Amino acid sequence: MRIVFMGTPQFAVTSLDALITAGCDIVAVVTAPDKPAGRGQKLNESAVKQYAIANHIKVLQPEKLKSPEFLDELKALHADLQVVVAFRMLPEVVWNMPPRGTINLHASLLPQYRGAAPINWVLINGEKESGVTTFFLRHEIDTGNILFTEKITLTGQETAGELHDRLMNKGAGLLVKTVKGVESGRYNEHPQTQLAEGVELKHAPKIFKEDCQIKWDEPAATIYNKIRGLSPIPTAYTLLNEKILKVYSAQYEVTETNLQPGAFITDNKTYLKFAAADGFVSLTDVQLEGKKQMDIEQFLRGNKL
Incomplete structure (x- = not known):
């Protein structure tokens, strides 16, 4: 399959590297535009862009995901599948483009902790387990049909930084499994289940x-x-x-x-x-x-x- 990878931070790089190591055909990456940072306001490239350049992968950095120029460039790649890890919300015209769909890796056990900061909120709320989920993108954020999940047990002592690294590595492996499953047709997607009676649905909004x-x-x-x-x-x-x-x-x-x-x-x-x-x-x-x-x-x- 021809795959377009979308992501920005180091969390996404680990998944991208795992896909390439597994022999997947990454035809391009889509990542955030360079941003000025520090006292000198030097342009800062995303971790995904730096990795892509080092590995001779085409890089797209659209300011607007609905711009005609970006959409034309994306269509010209003839991707079979798009993979999203730690990127911004996609419009339907983007996630609905490839024939095999667009899959997302999320750092929680969906439907729990939908949102921008699942790693933080899982620990803030004192949960005993967490994990990673792959799913097909749909209209509402983090609500698409689930492909695979993998759980981990929490110690009650780890920091968000430590959990980030555990889920980053666990998620990379799960993403390779998911892409291989989609390619071979060996997967069973299922809707995100209703929670048992009395179980509270918890969210993971951006932290201010x-x-x-x-x-x-x-x-x-x-x-x-x-x-x-x-x-x-x-x-x-x-x-x-x-x-x-x-x-x-x-x-x-x-x-x-x-x-x-x-x-x-x-x-x-x-x-x-x-x-x-x-x-x-x-x-x-x-x-x-x-x-x-x-x-x-x-x-x-x-x-x-």
Whole structure:
């Protein structure tokens, strides 16, 4: 099959590399336009573009996915199948173009955690399992017929960065299995099932800065899950002496405390504990506004509280 691959970040590169290693014919990649970044506003190429150039694959970078120029270029590739991993929402004129359809890899067990940030929300909500799903694209986002899924068990301690890497590698393998299945016709697509009675459908919307502020009046375990679910990016934060303190990792204990939620105790050497609704959250890896990231002992050496 002639395949057009659509993706942008490193998460997508792992899948693209797996498809090429498996002998798939990637005739082009579609990725985000170059964007200025850093102090010098130097144009920054996406991870997928860099990989494609290094492997002599044609690159398309449309500003608008409905532009006649892009659509003509896409049609001229005569793709049998399109594969989407960590890319933006496609209009029907694009996803409905190839005769074999367009498949998407999503980093959750659909129908749970549809949306832009499934890896973060699974951890924020303290789930016990996650996984990856491949499905055919349809009108509503992340709702198409499922092709394959693969589950993983969560430890209750991993960060979003660690889960990202696990699902990135797991998803690449599942995507190769899916493409080979579509090529041979050996697959059983099925609609996304209705959830059992009493099971809540959970979503994974884009995360904004206001979602990242720690609410100390919540249970300690809830705060702990939020910290690891947002680490290393976009990162949970609190205010300390009117400055933003990003929190990359922490530990927690459920215990009686007479302190108001948000009050802290410290020995100014080895620990900094904030009171939560039902115990303490001990910060272990932080970054104060304007400073570099450091472990709590380094932080306390330079910041007497």
